[in-house]
Amino acid sequence: MESLTSRAKLVERKPMTWVEKLYMWNIMKGMLITFRHIFKKKATISYPEEKRAFSPVFRGLQILNRDEEGRENCTACGLCAVACPAEAITMEGAERKPGEEHLYREEKYAAKYEINMLRCIFCGLCEEACPKDAVYLSETFAPANYQRKGFIYGKEDLLIPHPKTNPEEYKKALGNRAKNKQQQN
Amino acid sequence: MLALDWGFVLEKLILIISIVSVSLVIAMYETYAERKVAAIIQDRRGPNRAGPFGILQPLADGLKLFMKEEIIPNTSNKMLFVLGPCLAMLTAMMTSAVIPWGDRIHFTLFGLDRYISLQIADINIGILYIFGVVSMGVYGIMIGGWASNNKFSLLAAMRGASQVISYELPMGLSLIALLMVTGSLKMSVILGQQLDGWYNVVHQPLGFFIFLICAFAECNRTPFDLPEAENELNFGYHQEYSSMKLGFYLFAEYINMFISSAVMVTLFWGGYDIPFLNDAEAVKNIGYNLMAVFQGLVLFGKILLFVFLFMWVRWTIPRFRYDQLMNLGWKGLIPLGLLNMVITAAVVLWLTK
Numbered sequence: 001m002e003s004l005t006s007r008a009k010l011v012e013r014k015p016m017t018w019v020e021k022l023y024m025w026n027i028m029k030g031m032l033i034t035f036r037h038i039f040k041k042k043a044t045i046s047y048p049e050e051k052r053a054f055s056p057v058f059r060g061l062q063i064l065n066r067d068e069e070g071r072e073n074c075t076a077c078g079l080c081a082v083a084c085p086a087e088a089i090t091m092e093g094a095e096r097k098p099g100e101e102h103l104y105r106e107e108k109y110a111a112k113y114e115i116n117m118l119r120c121i122f123c124g125l126c127e128e129a130c131p132k133d134a135v136y137l138s139e140t141f142a143p144a145n146y147q148r149k150g151f152i153y154g155k156e157d158l159l160i161p162h163p164k165t166n167p168e169e170y171k172k173a174l175g176n177r178a179k180n181k182q183q184q185n
Numbered sequence: 186m187l188a189l190d191w192g193f194v195l196e197k198l199i200l201i202i203s204i205v206s207v208s209l210v211i212a213m214y215e216t217y218a219e220r221k222v223a224a225i226i227q228d229r230r231g232p233n234r235a236g237p238f239g240i241l242q243p244l245a246d247g248l249k250l251f252m253k254e255e256i257i258p259n260t261s262n263k264m265l266f267v268l269g270p271c272l273a274m275l276t277a278m279m280t281s282a283v284i285p286w287g288d289r290i291h292f293t294l295f296g297l298d299r300y301i302s303l304q305i306a307d308i309n310i311g312i313l314y315i316f317g318v319v320s321m322g323v324y325g326i327m328i329g330g331w332a333s334n335n336k337f338s339l340l341a342a343m344r345g346a347s348q349v350i351s352y353e354l355p356m357g358l359s360l361i362a363l364l365m366v367t368g369s370l371k372m373s374v375i376l377g378q379q380l381d382g383w384y385n386v387v388h389q390p391l392g393f394f395i396f397l398i399c400a401f402a403e404c405n406r407t408p409f410d411l412p413e414a415e416n417e418l419n420f421g422y423h424q425e426y427s428s429m430k431l432g433f434y435l436f437a438e439y440i441n442m443f444i445s446s447a448v449m450v451t452l453f454w455g456g457y458d459i460p461f462l463n464d465a466e467a468v469k470n471i472g473y474n475l476m477a478v479f480q481g482l483v484l485f486g487k488i489l490l491f492v493f494l495f496m497w498v499r500w501t502i503p504r505f506r507y508d509q510l511m512n513l514g515w516k517g518l519i520p521l522g523l524l525n526m527v528i529t530a531a532v533v534l535w536l537t538k
Contacts, residue, residue: 027498027501027502030501030502031497031498031501033501034226034497034500034501035497037225037226037227037228038225038226040228041228042225042228042229042230043228043229044229044230046230
C-alpha cells in the first residue's frame with residue numbers, strides 16, 4: 001500500500017536477540033533515566049505557601065458586587081436562583097427604608113442571600129443570568145470545613161469589601177473585572 | 186539457682202531486644218523512605234507536612250492502622266486468620282539472629298570483663314538456617330489465603346506462594362556456589378574471609394546477581410510484585426485483613442527487605458568490614474567499642490544502599506506477568522545457577538590442584 005506522507009516509519013518487529021532477551025541492558029538504561037530524574041527540578045507547588053496563578057476566566061467563589069459608592073447591587077430578583085442548575089442559591093427580599101439609600105442601590109434588596117457551597121458546581125450561570133452585575137465568580141477556592149453548616153455562605157461572607165472603607169481589598173477582590181470595567185467605560 | 190550462665194542469657198536477651206527494635210524502627214522509616222524515593226524519582230516532593238521534612242509520617246501511618254476497625258470474617262478460620270500475619274512477621278525477624286552486626290564489644294562496667302559478640306547465634310549452619318527460615322515464609326502467605334475463606338484469596342495465595350518457592354531454588358543454587366568458595370556455612374567464617382581477602386562479590390559475581398534477583402522475588406518487590414498487585418485490585422491473600430493484621434503483613438514485607446539486604450551485604454559485600462582499612466590494626470588503636478560503632482555504621486550504610494537499590498528498581502521496571510515470572514525462575518535462573526555452580530567448581534578444582 002502506498003503511504004500518504006513521507007513521515008511513515010516502517011515498524012521493525014524482529015525477534016529479540018539473545019542479549020536483548022537478557023533484558024539487563026534495558027533495565028540498566030531505565031535505571032539511569034530514573035536516577036537522572038532525582039536531580040531534576042520538582043514540579044510540585046507547595047500549597048499554601050506558593051499558589052498557582054489562575055486564568056482570568058477562572059470560576060471560583062461567588063462575590064456579591066457593590067457599585068463605586070459602596071451600595072449593594074443585588075435586588076433579590078431571583079434570576080440567579082432560577083438559573084442555578086444545582087439549586088444552591090436562596091434569598092429573601094426586603095424593602096429599602098428611607099434612611100438606607102447609601103446602603104442599597106434600588107428599592108428592593110436582598111435581606112438574606114445564601115449559597116450552599118456543597119451544592120454549587122461553579123458553572124457561572126448565576127453570573128451570566130444577573131441583570132445588575134451583582135454576582136460574579138472570583139479566583140478563590142472554597143476552603144475546607146469540618147461541618148456542613150460551615151459551607152452555607154451568607155451575605156456577609158460573599159459581599160465584596162466596601163470601596164470607600166477598604167479600597168485595596170476592594171480592588172483585590174475585583175481582580176480582573178476592574179480591567180474589564182475600564183474597557184467597557 | 187539453675188546452673189545457667191546468667192550473664193550469657195542476659196546479654197543475648199538485650200541483644201535480641203535491641204536488634205528487633207532497631208529492625209522495627211528501620212522498617213517504619215523504610216515506608217517513609219519509600220515514599221520519598223518514589224517522589225524524588227517521579228519529579229515530586231513526597232510527604233513533608235507531618236513534622237519537619239515529614240519525619241513523623243510513619244507515626245501517622247501507624248496510628249491510622251491502629252485506629253481502623255479490626256474485622257475478622259465470621260466464616261473464616263479464626264485462629265489461622267490471626268496466625269497468618271504473625272507467621273509472616275516471625276519469619277521476617279528470625280533471620281536477623283544469625284547476621285553478625287559487628288565484631289565484639291568489650292564490656293567493662295560493673296567490674297566485669299566480658300567480650301560480647303554482636304551476633305545473636307553463631308551456629309555452624311548459618312546460611313542453611315537463613316534458607317530454611319525463608320522457606321517458612323511461604324506459610325504466612327498460604328495461611329493468609331486459606332484462612333480468609335475466599336476462593337479468590339486462595340488462588341492468589343497459591344500464585345504468591347508459587348512465586349516464592351520457585352525463586353528459592355536459584356537462591357539455594359547460588360548459595361551452594363558460594364559455599365564451594367568459602368568452604369563453610371558459618372556466617373562468621375564467611376565474614377572473616379572477607380575481612381582479610383576480597384569481598385565475595387569478586388569471587389562470585391554471577392552468584393551475587395542471581396541472589397539479588399531472587400531476593401527481589403522473595404520480598405515480593407517489583408518487578409515481582411504480583412501478589413501486591415492482586416491485593417490492590419481484587420481479592421488477594423490479604424484482602425480480607427484490616428488494621429493491625431494488614432499492618433503486620435505490610436510491615437513484614439519491609440522487614441524482609443531490610444533483612445534480605447543485610448544478608449546480601451554479609452554474604453557478598455563484606456558485612457561490617459570497613460573497606461580499605463586493616464581492621465586488626467585499627468582495633469589495637471581505638472579499642473573494641475569504638476570499632477564496633479564504626480563497623481555498625483558501615484554495615485548500616487551498605488544496607489541502606491541496597492535498600493535504595495530495591496526502591497530504585499521498583500520505580501523503574503513495570504511488573505512481570507505471571508508466566509514471564511515463572512519462566513524466568515524455572516527456565517532462566519535455575520540453568521544460570523547450575524552453570525554458575527559448574528564454573529565455580531571447575532575454577533576451584535583448577536586452583537587447588
